[in-house]
Amino acid sequence: MLAAAAQVDTGDTAWLLAATALVLLMTPGLALFYGGMVRTKSVLNMLMMSFVSIALVTVVWLAAGYSLAFGDDAGGGLIGVLDHAGMSGVGPDSVHGTVPTVLFATFQLTFAIITAALVSGAIADRAKFAAWLVFVPLWALLVYVPVAHWVWGPGGWILDGLGALDFAGGLPVEITSGASGLALCLVLGPRLGFKKDAMRPHNLPMVVLGAGLLWFGWFGFNAGSALGANGLAAAVFLNTLAAGCTGLLGWLFVEQKRDGHPTTLGAASGAVAGLVAITPSCGSVSLLGALVVGLAAGVVCSYAVSWKFKLNYDDSLDVVGVHLVGGVIGTLLIGVFAVESMTGGPEGLAHGGGLALLGKQLVAVVAVGAYAFLVTYGIGKLLDRAIGFRADEEHEQTGLDLTVHAESAYDHGVLGHGAPVGSSSLSSVQKATPQA
Template sequence: MSLAAQGIDTGDTAWLLAATALVLLMTPGLALFYGGMVRTKSVLNMLMMSFVSIALVTVVWLAAGYSLAFGDDTFGGLIGNLKHAGMSGLGPDSVHGTVPTLLFATFQLTFAIITAALISGAIADRTKFGAWLVFVPVWALLVYVPVAHWVWGPGGWVLDKLGALDFAGGLPVEITSGASGLALALVLGPRLGFKKDAMRPHNLPMVVLGAGLLWFGWFGFNAGSALGANGLAAAAFLNTLAAGCTGLLGWLFVEQKRDGHPTTLGAASGAVAGLVAITPSCGSVSLLGALVVGLAAGVVCSYAVGWKFRLNYDDSLDVVGVHLVGGVIGTLLIGVFAVKEMTGGTEGLLYGGGLTQLGKQLVAVVAVGAYAFLVTYGIGKLIDKVLGFRADEEHEHTGLDLTVHAETAYDHGVLGHGAPVGASSVPSAQKVKSQA
């Protein structure tokens, strides 16, 4: 065994292997969550946008993304180098902390994958699949990779120079995906029938199943970010569970008070909102702080998803209302609820730390959100000009499953949306006779 390999802790490695698998599972979970929320005519397209992101981001990450995100800083805390492009120089004995570097790189890859997939929810039902195939790798390199370096990479300015805290991805994952989703929603414009036609989720059991898989995977997402089988991982694990619960209850409370009905969709969305908010703060706040963070996200995000109707941007599946708003809440509240027992020294406003850390968190939120929005808007506009980003009106009306993938999720449709326009869901007598 080499000297490097002797530095590998088998317990930490075993936990991070499991956590990596859990985070990867979140993308299929997201596919089900999103797939259940759209109408039947575009279910498969929604699933495909998540699944294809796994392949696209993986190729980009291995080619250059990991090296640029986690390589040594080369430009004032903004980006890493290409020393490990193609995973060059990273053998099985290479160590990051107490785990193999290849495992650390794979763990971080799963974060990049789901961040790209999250954006698809903001532009559901109306996106050219070919344009999405171009957007994802370009976006991963130009938006996700730099932000990941700022927050987690060696010499990154958000952590090393500013001193803002983000344990598991409020900035690179949640705020980045939410701001990017808003940018693309503005580039593509609203769906046909937005604010006029009913666009209800077609399969709520699928939504709840997807939310359950996301919650399950989130334990790897947050507790895995401790990079070890230790007490910090355990605290992050418990904080994640607690915030998901209070997020769910907070959303249902608002629905009951506002609408008179606590809904299944609200329960699933509230849990996700709480999980989003605790992502940056799970390694910084106490259990009490986690409960408050989750509750705040559940309540605020339940109102935020309605902003699109007032401001006239069509965030199809509430990426802005849940991920951007929830990410902002969780990142900012570190400056209020951080405790030194978790952070190793930094304290929030309520624990004697004053406004200093809150100010740092605010600067990070504004900088990351603005960068992600502006660069994504530019990428989206360029792709729209060259390839066209919006699906043809006829394709959107008929449904992207049939027009793009030549498939349908259901033979006879659900809630009246399954059969494509101009086609019968039941074979004609002539067809039956000819088949016989």
């Protein structure tokens, strides 16, 4: 895995440095996207759940996560060895492909960070922050890291054994976060007033800004996964742009036809749905395939977000409807639209490849989805019994910003009557009239 420093390509390294920064920016972008979608009383809590994930996952990744995910296989294709625990042996002179290994490890770290942060959207407004601080490291080690090894690690059973394809993270990022979000929805139960009270996004400009930052960062996410400044990265870059566009248009088409009104939230959500779906398939499909993948995700996900009302699970910010469903769509459609010019070999059903690749993609989707759901459900139940995962009813009604963080996102309520910011004690802040 480690090779001579002479193999480092400066162009590839420069591009991956930029891509790593782009992917890290996606987590603050996600914080704004999620923060705008919640009510004013829990904006800061939503931002904090994303931002604290950066710190928590980084510590876990450096300690053991990278080694377990990308170290040599320990046997059976299930997990790596701990030879690089604490980043042992990953110095400036070691090389992964044509880039420094330490840069590759950092690039992959940014993937792990945003995947953990994605899960928070499913339990917005009602999770104990202290429980989240414990959940994230456990989840990263027990869910994300093994799946990353299966899909991308040396000897991983999905990569080397099954032969399923996933260029940039449909399985370890999108399906894992979506299935885990569903599990936590069931552990915590619905928000107070679910299906009764209006729970509209409080700041749509913030949502659009967050979606724009996500889209911007997604070019690093997908094109950076080529691990080089080359033609494949360029093709993936264009596929990513195209799918985001058709996802946006597909969602708006459904809204116009179904509701009579194309919405700002729908445009942002549709773009994200298209980007989610193209993530696994961006390095496998042609430009035409990318357009179809994005459109399919925009249309299907626009309907999927309403399933929670019929099935009575409270996926607050549509992690299941967008990331799980979009990830499944993108991963499965590799088996339909994969082309040899992108994959270097395997082709999908639409290009004469038969059903073999589609079958492999289906097995990978079911295995990863089931694993993520079951393990996350177990972690959630354990934490709920040990320290409680659901916020107190009074805190949830008042808002987690005031009761947990002793802050308000906007200059109103306690801070709107002349009190200087930070001057109120937590006990007095908790008595403030909750904001809608």
